[in-house]
Amino acid sequence: MVNCLKQLSLEKDKPKKKKKTLLVNIMAPQRKIPKKVSIFLGIFSFVIILGLWSFITYGKIVGSMFVPTPGETFKAMHTMFANGFWSDIGITVYRVMSGFIIALIVAIPLGILVGAYSPFAALLEPVFSFVRYMPASAFIPLFIFWIGIGESEKIAVIILGSLPQLVLMIANNIRDVETSLIEVSYTLGTNTFDVLWKIILPKSLPNIMDTIRIVLGWAWTYVIVAEIVGASSGIGFSILQAQRTFQIDSIFVGILTLGIIGLIVDTGLTIINKKVFSWNF
């Protein structure tokens, strides 16, 4: 009888579980969301943009003189690719990569020296900070004057634009290595030379890779500016050409191509980084 009562009272007091809405559950700072939801939201944002774009163009809210419809843009893309747009993409990629790789070859060792050794920081950091604030595009007229409008000029712009950023950001990646890791490695037998190769570099490598990914994006901006100012090929040149002949749809294709290349490269590098440095993620 007593037992029965207890059970009854338990039943009565059973707390009602408050059901939180999905939105409240997701919208907590830094809360992780399932991968599927994340991918869905990523695609969703593109769908929204495409929807808005379709709405204002097909709905004749703005004239196709200013904004072409998605259909027109798609058609323009077709003709452009049929008429050698591939080679323009190729030449632009070539310029970015040559300039960026040269910048990397110089910037990685310099960044490591600046980040690890105070004398190098004292010597080089002010200069690079100074150069960093001078926009690479401002140098284009000077570079054309000095080296002409050939490939070297574009590559020079990319190097000038990305090198100081790379050096300073890599130096910071190197500095971010915890002192305690370095200290404990000394007590385990490393010397000041070992510690750079065996501790500081392996620890900072994922962050350096991330720096490279970010600055590569900026390098794309410099190449397009250089191509718009003075070139006879490349994506930037195609955009300028399209503007001269009032082919707004082709301008759209040029810009969208840049976005798509960026998205692919960025995602690719992020995936590689996570695979190679799985210990870090």
Add this chain to the structure above:
Amino acid sequence: MVESIVVKNVSKVFETKSGDVQALKNINLGIQDKEFVSILGTSGCGKSTLLRIIGGLETASEGEVICHDAIVDGPRVDRGMVFQQYSLFPWMSVQKNIEFGLKQKKVEKSKREKIAKEYIKLVGLKGFEDLFPKNLSGGMKQRVALARGLANDPEVLLLDEPFGALDMQTREVMQELLLGIWQESPKTILMVTHDVEEAILLSNRVIIMSSHPGEIKEILDIDLGNKRTFETRLTEKFLEYKRIASEVIRVETSKIL
């Protein structure tokens, strides 16, 4: 008795913007071979600074530290260290972390793998050899750090609040583990802690420091024998040591509050 570490008249002054701060004043200390010594004190009493000076990670403003007849002038393999924040190498597996010091000593591969395996077993991490630190709990990380320090077989092992970041239950398990390891094969160990029970349970001697400036206030010889277990905490003698140590610390703490 051989003295493993001798601290002679060590003082340390930190220069700060608001003036000089005397962290350590005239510390004299001798640690014998295979002795377990704890430095006990409230936070800010300079106990970690003293340990770092002995480890060679910090220089003394005055005085010197001698480790096995050599004046300490920097961190060396003869003084291994274990930090509160574990400081494991995150890109290395448990096994590789423990092998690191041996690899630096150029011990051949098969031999260092064997040694690492032994220490993995000793700290109870069998089966976790290939995991990376990010996949380990705090207690497991500190086991790896301890094994890494021990595997290198330093003359002296310096422990800087080794269990300070762990929850109470894990901390007690780790204290038992360290007690077991030390009783099995005694090493010279100098540990910094603010945990009174931890210091008494593990040590042959407990050095109690006062703060501002950091000075040695009291040295307690802990005569609890060599067969201590977790139960030792409940003995009359242990509680008496705890009472004395707590009283000294209480007085010191109230002075600075």
